[in-house]
Amino acid sequence: MLNLLKVKQEICDIGQRIYNRGYAAANDGNISFRISEKEVVCTPTQICKGFMKPDDLCIVDMEGKQLAGKRPRTSEVLLHLAIMKARPEVKSVVHCHPPYATAFGVAREPVPTCILPEADIFIGDVPITKYAIPGGQDFADTILPFIHQANVIILANHGTVSFGETVEKAFWWTEILDSYCRILMLAKDLGRVHQITGEEARDLIKLKEKWGKTDPRSSLQNCDLCANDVFRDSWKDSGVGHYAFQPSSCSDDSVGANIVDPDPAAHAMGETPEVEALVKAITDRVMDALKKQ
Ligand SMILES: [Zn+2]
Numbered sequence: 001m002l003n004l005l006k007v008k009q010e011i012c013d014i015g016q017r018i019y020n021r022g023y024a025a026a027n028d029g030n031i032s033f034r035i036s037e038k039e040v041v042c043t044p045t046q047i048c049k050g051f052m053k054p055d056d057l058c059i060v061d062m063e064g065k066q067l068a069g070k071r072p073r074t075s076e077v078l079l080h081l082a083i084m085k086a087r088p089e090v091k092s093v094v095h096c097h098p099p100y101a102t103a104f105g106v107a108r109e110p111v112p113t114c115i116l117p118e119a120d121i122f123i124g125d126v127p128i129t130k131y132a133i134p135g136g137q138d139f140a141d142t143i144l145p146f147i148h149q150a151n152v153i154i155l156a157n158h159g160t161v162s163f164g165e166t167v168e169k170a171f172w173w174t175e176i177l178d179s180y181c182r183i184l185m186l187a188k189d190l191g192r193v194h195q196i197t198g199e200e201a202r203d204l205i206k207l208k209e210k211w212g213k214t215d216p217r218s219s220l221q222n223c224d225l226c227a228n229d230v231f232r233d234s235w236k237d238s239g240v241g242h243y244a245f246q247p248s249s250c251s252d253d254s255v256g257a258n259i260v261d262p263d264p265a266a267h268a269m270g271e272t273p274e275v276e277a278l279v280k281a282i283t284d285r286v287m288d289a290l291k292k293q
Contacts, residue, residue, distance in 0.1 A: 019050025044071035
């Protein structure tokens with residue numbers, strides 16, 4: 001039988017980890033756990049996730065109507081319920097604003113795959129939603145196209161949402177994603193990022209399948225596995241596109257030595273195409289002036 005106090009305590013413990021990791025400033029973020037077919041425990045609104053007590057938590061029905069709790073429930077519970085309704089095996093949802101993963105949502109940059117084996121096995125290709133004002137049903141609906149093919153989703157210009165059978169597992173996917181995004185940025189600062197080959201990526205997917213996990217990339221071939229193709233159809237609508245990280249080209253035979261960023265020096269300095277054009281125009285003028293001397 002479910003121990004409600006234990007569930008509430010686990011939500012408080014994960015809340016503390018979220019706050020301590022810097023994934024939720026002030027009162028940001030929210031956590032939920034389904035305790036029955038019709039009831040969900042969730043965090044209240046306007047509370048720091050690092051200092052919650054079991055008594056602070058709320059219980060809502062599957063439409064978000066509050067059934068218990070002295071504090072009003074989080075305004076973002078509709079996002080949690082949308083996931084639980086579509087995925088009955090999901091028991092817990094974690095939403096927060098981890099800075100490195102959120103940066104990809106602000107840049108609308110797909111998180112490259114085929115770089116760290118753990119990230120490929122546990123999270124794979126990560127979708128980025130279309131932007132919507134947080135809190136309402138329209139916002140909750142932005143995740144619907146992706147929930148059957150992912151366990152963590154980046155919310156455009158907002159944060160992340162991840163889900164699993166326990167509160168801890170739901171949190172893990174966020175933690176793995178944010179740590180991965182941080183490593184990507186650090187490696188990019190060093191100048192270049194190597195992808196593993198399509199063949200090596202295929203081996204990781206096989207390993208994942210051996211552990212009973214499916215991967216939507218399993219139908220893709222060779223280097224398409226590493227090209228962020230799974231959610232590409234949604235990019236036009238959500239303004240997502242490769243800019244900072246270019247996947248290795250399918251025609252590139254230098255397998256194992258592919259450079260993801262074709263112009264790391266420019267991008268490492270944060271230059272935009274406009275800045276690059278300006279630098280070229282100035283250089284051209286200087287060269288003209290020198291020729292006239
Ligand atoms: Zn939020």
